Amino acid sequence: MEYTVGSIAPIFLSPVIAFVINAFLGRKLPRHGDWLATLSIFISFIFSARIFGDFLFGKFATDYYIHKVFTWFDLSYGTQIFKVDMGIYIDNMSAIMLLMVSGVATLIHLFSTWYMDHDEKHGRFFVFLPLFTSAMLGLVLSDNLFSLFIFWEIMGFCSYSLIGIYNKKEKAGDASLKAFMTTRVGDVFLLLGIVAIWMVLGSVAYVDIYAAIAEGKFTGLSVLGISFATFSALCIFLGAMGKSAQFPLQVWLPDAMMGPTPGSALIHAATMVTAGVWVSLRMYPLMVLGDITWFIAVIGAITAFGAATIATVQTDIKAVLAYSTLSQLGYMILGVGVGSYNAAFMHVITHAMFKACLFLSAGSIIHSVHEQEMPKLGGLRKYLPYTHFAMMCCTLAIAGIPFFSGFVSKDRILGDALYYGFMAGQNPLLAIVPILGFAGAGLTAFYMFRMMFLTFYGENKAHHDDHGHGHHGDHGHGHEIHHEHLDARQNVPLLILSVFTLGFWFCGTLTGQGFGKVFGSKTEWFKILVEAPKVEKFVNSPREPFSKVDSKPEAHLEHAHYHHQTGYAGPNPDEHKLHSAHTIGAIASIIIAFSGVFLAFLMYIKGSVKPWASRFPGFTKVLQNKYYFDDLYIEVIIKKGLLNLNKGLSWFDMGVYDRFAVDGWATVNRWLFKASKWFDNVVVDAIGVDGTGVAVNLFNLVLRIVQSGKIQFYFVMLVMVLASYIWTLNI
């Protein structure tokens, strides 16, 4: 099969074109060109769907990919060769990712056309939304870390613009600054890692890095006292931590909800935050080689658990979702760390679906009720039935209830984590990874249902009684609580996304048969398509321009089947133990999830258990203050540390260095001038030695000119320096 650039480029280019048109002409277009933006992403979706279809239906090979290369610029001269090549690289994983990004983004765009109606920032919003999506699509299409970094940063800029879109709010400015700067901390390390790899290997293309790993080019090198593989892997992972908001760079994500809710949906679901997981997955062989997977797993576990605890006390519906995103991202990173490659990527996809839907639902609520504090909501199920349905599906998914997508992916991650922590013979301290993972899963079920119960169930606490009663029709025709308009632009995205919260889309049936069987394989399609890159495969596949699709149909089928009943990509799995870990994990996570739901039910529906806040007021306060990380970073490190350092340096520069070391010469001159004048008047005149007076007078003259700053000074100095030069060099 031959892919031309023309059949791939529109995925990236059509949103870019929409961005350019909307940026320049948006104001003149009807509806500020929101239809154009939506259409452009839909075009991306169609082209992505075609590629996905080819990969899914056409050939079932694990090493099926498209690779094309262009030279961006070339610095070669003579014997020095340096070219910067950009390329498109599509393998099974990116085919799935492209479909997800463009699909979810299309729905978010469609929803936004409804949500942003009559908003003063409507036009600007639809400038950045397509750019954001195109950057993510470009990132997924990239065949090398350098272009990945470019799109990575453009996404950072887009999120900066979207978070700060309500520019009259001081808080929006703070939040956008915080988001950009926190991710930038990771970004500079990512750039450092890219630079290091580029200069050592001569390329940053994925295929070249894989080949280099297989050929052992990383061995024996060291940077700053640690092995080169560890250094580069760590740098790249630090970048991922910033973008995917992992502990301790998690502080920006909750604030990122200052922007419009559909923007949050895009940031939290389809784009931006998944980029960090994406690069960790792409560079997984390097992470293994650099032996930092344990670090990744621990960071992921801390994030997954810590964010879940904070989410239990949030009252803002978007804040709950923001922390749930953090927590779920923690699971993805944890998955990467414990070698659950397949499931970690599946969690990216399933999470994108249900998290986009959750945010859009939250958007529906906010847009209809104009309230986002959960204690002031309640009983909305009657008024917003579609939203309720969609949100319930997603909550079931994220809570890890069987038959829903979140269960499929998260359970596998946890199963692998269990194996990793207890059975793989690792450091016993790493048992913390599965423990935090399972605890976080229980909390997830709890806080998500807490949100559902507070929002949709119980008494309606919105202030509608001022205007009388009796408006509560079946579909919420109450006027105060702006009833759910039956607007397709709102409902259709929600319903489509909620369909994809079902688990069987991702795993066939629960038994691993069924859906997969349709296409003639016993194994689930996701497991066949996605597996950790096998670096040896890339040794003899150099990065050549316009390579054809490497189609080895059927050849790898059996291999793929063996490979991954589980998707585990860690070191030498003991299949038997792994299998039992998954069984235990599945049972445990079902029990834990249901207990979480039950606890939420007891607390917020039945009221028989007192909520956390009244039980542990001290700990609740800690959680409400997000473990004081914001205070630590902003109040202590930045305000007390960095700003004072800056002030001190600036004062030193102008007040000390410039004042004394530079301008001090003028003062010295002035003293010399005075001294020589005194010498002139007192010593010379008084004593009356005329001969020396001439020399002193000359000196005097020079100093006077120096001090007065006249241009003639130039010529005198010239003569003096020339004279001294000739004198010292004896020329």
Next chain:
Amino acid sequence: MNGILNWILWLPIIGMVGVILTPKAKENVIRLVTLVTTSITLLLSVLLYLKFDTSTPDMQFVVKVPWIAQFHINYFLGIDGITMLMTFLNALLFFICTLSSWTIHKNVKAYFALLLMLQSTVFGVFFSLDFFLFYVYWEVMLLPMFFLIGIWGGENREYAAIKFFLYTFFGSIFMLVGIIALYYATGKGPDSFNILAHQGGKFVNETVSIFGHTFSFEHIFFWFMFLGFAIKVPVFPFHTWLPHAHVQAPTAVSVILAGVLLKMGTYGFLRIAFPIFPKAAVDSSTIIAILGLISVIYGAFCAMAQDDVKKLVAYSSVSHMGFVMLGLSAMTTQGVNGAVLQMFNHGTSTAMMFLLIGILYERSHHRWIVKPDGSKGYGGLSTKLPKYTTVFIIGMFASLGLPGLSGFISEALIFLGIYQKFTTITVIAVVGLLIGAAYLLWMFKRMFFGEVNPETEDYEDMNAREVFYMLPLCICVIVFGIFPSPLLNVMKASVGHLVELMAKF
């Protein structure tokens, strides 16, 4: 075609004569004469670019006429790829500055005459291939700068002007000593002032005796030259004239100062200090890199502390020129190409920042982000000035190195270059990128976000003239951010030649 350099060099002087001959009262005629002159110069430099042969590192469009024959001093002009970019930048920025100076009302005639004179001298520095000529232009350039800052500057203009003058002059004396040393070292022969003839490490084995001690000729005079150029760049610790000069200078002069004059320093390294003293340069590269690193970090930290937005951008120039020094010290293909590209890109992005600050200053008559009494100087500007905000965002993100805008490629290349030689320095220098983003975005946040400050209520958005002169810079910043090849192709042969030369030592 050979005369084209003469035209570019002398056209501003012709324009200056035109301005001088125009009666003082006819201010618009004076402005028009200047505008026409700078436009023709810009067109000629575009023509030069089109005619430029990118395949060779040799000097092109060479003009060589004996000037002072008994000392073998020639009127010797020529350009290579590096100069080509600087020529274009210079022509572009002066064209833009003419338009931005439309609002100057104090002694218009003298102002534009000096501006044109300045343009000619800057071209002269870039074109000269004869040391004497180079030095003459280098020094004469100080004159119009001195008066432009000293007469049309802010409150403390005289201090700043004198400081600028003396500081630069202090450096150029050392450079002059170096030039004279070279003159004697080559035996006062026919090529003794020829810059090109000295290149290629001809003095590696020369020694020089000072007070009876013998020193390596290269190592002594490399540092003489270094001092002259480092002050111009400016490299830490020779940077303190820059904030004063920038804060006091009128907008157009700040633009020229940051946009092209600072590049004369790094150009001096590329054309003179490195190729003539390659051994010394290679031996001292660690020191240059460390000074560059300090400039990057120290400049960025100082920038963050500033409450005066112009001073902030001035310190950011120190930081960004530090990147250029880092790239130069690497002496690798990526590093030097990145450094030259950064010279161009910093020229466009910083020019944008200074012009934008100038536009704002014309409305507010102050430049405080936070006033000395602690109140906000601006605030909520993005609501009142949408066009201005858009251009500001482009300039700011180009300056902090956002991919897709011009600054990124040059910074990335510099990092690639420096990593090969100084890994530890690279690791520390990335902090500069972080702080670089921090001070710009923090400034932006304080000036543009939030409720509209009542004081800024009656500000007008950019007018047509302002949009017109910002447009070419916006285009440069975006187009060269996405397609850097037009710039890189021009310079890569010249840079490659230099890198090859340096690699031998």
